[in-house]
Amino acid sequence: MRTKPELSATIRRERRAVLVVNAHSRRGRRLYEGARARLAAAGFTLLGAYPVDRPGELEQTLAAAADLGPDLLVAGGGDGTIGTAARLLAHRDIALGLLPLGTTNNFARTVGIPLDLDAAVEVLATGKVIDVDLGLVGDMRFTNHVGIGLSADVMLRTPPRLKRATGRLAYPLTALALLTRHRPLRATVRAEGREREFVTHQLYVANGGFHAGRPITADADADDRLLVGYPVGGATRRELLRDTARNAATGHRRTLREEPFLAVRQLWLETDRPAPVEVDGELYGETPIRIGLDPNALRIMAPADRPDR
Template identity: 80%
Template sequence: MRTKQELGAAIRRDRRAALVVNAHSRRGRRLHDGARSRLLAAGFTLVRDCPVDRPGELEKQLAEAADLGPDLLVAGGGDGTLGTAARLLAHRDIALGLLPLGTTNNFARTVGVPLDLDAAVAVLTDGKVIDVDLGLIGGTRFANHVGVGLSADIMLRTPPRLKRLTGRLAYPATALALLARHRPLRVTLRAGDTARELVTHQLYVANGGFQAGRPITADANADDGLLVAYPVGGATRRGLLRETTRNAATGHRRSLADEPFLAVGELWLETDRPARVEVDGELCGTTPIRVGLDVNALRVMAPADSPDR
């Protein structure tokens, strides 16, 4: 493995990259050609250029691109696409370049990559390589978050066409339709000698600093060696709606030291009945689960002024 500085120098010098874009994502098909032309104009040689129309082919295409050994693998899509790329590149001598083309773009926001395509490509040419943490659920790594409860049901029921047409509004629209018949969960969180019990319709365990495109707190990020567990509201449906609104409006002013956040390196999560689990927007089994961290597991191209411990 090269050092971060050596890998960054190779990217700037040789401009050897692979490009894989989820053309099935909300903006992927429309923006693939633009991303390709911008990378070529910036002097990159693309050892692979692959728009992926079928979601089932995405992981295979990303793996084949990585196996060609580029210094930089540029992945375009939403959080599901970027999370898949992150898992494949963990502990490999390849930096991940982010083109945020999805609905909420939480991972890109956490790393500080702009959502504008020109600005995101500029990060690939002028940025630096940093290390970020990945979460672990069982043997599966994740970039952003684990969701238990309503969010997993939303992932199962949100129509893809609605996501493409309305963007982030697709999720609250689906949530409102499901909420009337959703039952709250009794959740137990265990971390070391700490045990916390709560009743909620929704619980998140975040590795990154954003959820639903909004800051979780002012001091949560993907390079702090911490997972952040927190419920959204209590047992009532009204509480869920109230806390969702509050989190979106005030997350940038809140701290990990505030209630109801639990910031730890590892935790065990169980519920009073098996509950669906979604990981970075993809369904991934049911509770109980153990969630941990793989510290500094992934190298990412980030803005030149990004912090890096």
């Protein structure tokens, strides 16, 4: 493995990269052409460039791209695309370059990548390589969060026909329908000699600093060797809706020292009944689960002024 300064210098000097863009939507196809043109204009030699039209082929395409031996693998898409690339590149001597082309772009926001395509390409050309942590559930790595409760039930129960007809709108529509009959969970979190109990409809454990495109707290990061566990609301549906709105509006003013956040390196989570679990928006399994960290697992091309802990 090269050192981070060595890999940074090689990327800036040689500019050997591969490009993989989730081009499943019409917007994705259009942005693929723009991303390819911008990278070429910035002096990158693309060993391969792949628009992925079928979501089921994304992981295989990313693996084939990495096998070409680039110094930089540029992934364009939303959090699902970036998370798949991150798992593939963990502990490898290849930096991940981010082109945030999704809706919320939580991981890109966490590591300071501009959402403007031109500015994001500029980071790839002039930035530096940093290390960031990945979360761990079993053997599965994740970039952003683990969700237990309503969010996992939504992933499990959203009708495929509704997704085809309304796209991302299918998830909040399903959430509203489920909420009328959703039962709260009694969740117990054990970590570092502490035990916390929550009665809530929704519990998150985050690795990154953003959720739904908004800051979780002002000091949460993917480079701090910490997971952040927190419930959203209490036992009533009204509290869930209130805290969802509060978190979106005030996250940038809150800190990890405040209630109800629990900042730890690993934790064990169990619920009063088996509850489905989603990891970065994909169904994973059921509680109980152990969630931990893989420190400094992923190399990212980040802005030159971004701190690297």
